[in-house]
Each structure stands twice: as structure tokens, then as C-alpha cells.
Amino acid sequence: MCLSQTVSYAASVLLIGGGALAVAKSAKINKRYLAVAVMPLFAGLQQFMEGNVWWGVNTGDPWTTLLGALGFIFFTWFMWPFWIPLATYVLEPPGSTRKPWMLAMSLAGLAFGLALYVPHLVNPGWIEVTVNQKSLAYEGTMILDYLMPRWMTYVIYLFLIIVPPLISTYYHMRWFALTIVTVVVVDILFLRYAYISFFCLLAGLGTLHLIYIILRNKCARECPVLFS
Secondary structure, X not given: OOOOHHHHHHHHHHHHHHHHHHHHXXXXXXXXXXXXXXXXXXXXXXXXXXXXXXXXXXXXXXXXXXXXXXHHHHHHHHHHHHHHHHHHHXXXXXXXOOHHHHHHHHHHHHHHHHHHHHHHHHOHHHEEEEEEOOEEEEEEOOHHHHOOOHHHHHHHHHXXXXXXXXXXXXXXXXXXXXXXXXXXXXXXXXXXXXHHHHHHHHHHHHOHHHHHHHHOOHHHHOOHHHHO
């Protein structure tokens, strides 16, 4: 989380614990949930990496800061635009006309995520971590900055993480998409001074919604043949 090392680690424990519970429940009721169930785990690992960024910043250790930031942006730029479409694809019922679109967005997210993340491995100097209003701000260069305005990169990113659950057959997955939209609106209106960090925190906590969906087997409402 953006506020402190302690809070980041606490959020990590909460999300990893909830994600583990969701994975265990998925294994019992329907393995189609598994790709969705691991998302809180990923969010928890991301918060753990941000705790490590705080550790590096607080101790003046640039190596720890860099490793933590690389782990944090691995989920931010690579995993989420690829995994969210993939998870909705796996969850979608067989024969759904929406599945090809979700698969296409997952493949696009994979290419997009690689383009965003891999250059930072090659050029770690592109990663800039600062403390702004007692919160972590991640700035720096992106390879796509040479091809398009930064706002366009963000629009593509948001499209890839919002549209797949928004077009899902399942009512509660569409509500999860609206959870992400709410996070984006709050982030833009109130938290722009550290928008990447806050977005990942709030979106990570938003995955608690997915845990609720799985624990209550909410997809059974729309597809009782698969989920009853």
C-alpha cells in the first residue's frame, strides 16, 4: 500500500489469506473459478513487493527499492492486462460467443504487458520511485512513450482490465468490472499524486469482491449446469 511498509505488509497478509481461501473453495466447488481465485493472491504478492519498496526507501537501499519496484510493476504492467481477460475467458461457459473476444483481449494483454514490463528489466534506470505526500509515486519512461501519448497507454490498459469482466455472462463479474471503474474514478479525482500505487492498492482490495463471488458460488445463478 502507498501509506507505509507496515500497512503494505498487512494488506498483503489479508489478500493472500483471502486468496488462499478462495483457491481452496474453488478446488471444491468448481475449478473454473481458479483463475479468478488466484487474483487476490497476486494482489497480495504485489502489496508485499510494495512493502519491500518502502523498506528500501526507508533504509536508503536502492537495490531493495529497485527489486521491490520491479516486482510491483510486474503485476501492474504485465500480469493484470493479461490475467484478467484470461480469468474471465476460463470462467465463461463453453459455447459463449464472448469467449473469443476474451481470448483475443488476453493475447493482446500479453503482448501489451510484455511491451510495458520487459524494457524496464533491460533499462532499470527507467524506473523512478519517489515519496509524494507520504505515498509512493512510480514514474519513469515507458517504451510506448515513443509511440503514443501516455494517456493512450492508460486507455488501452483500462480497456483490457475492465471490458472482459464487463462483458461476462455472469452478473457478479460485471459488478466486479464496475468495482474497477469506481477505483479508477476515485484514483483520478482524489489520488493523482500517487495514482499508480493507489490504483493497485484499491484494485487489490477490490479483489475481495472476487473472494465473495467464489465463497458464495454466485456464478451458479447464471449457469446452474456448470456451477450447481
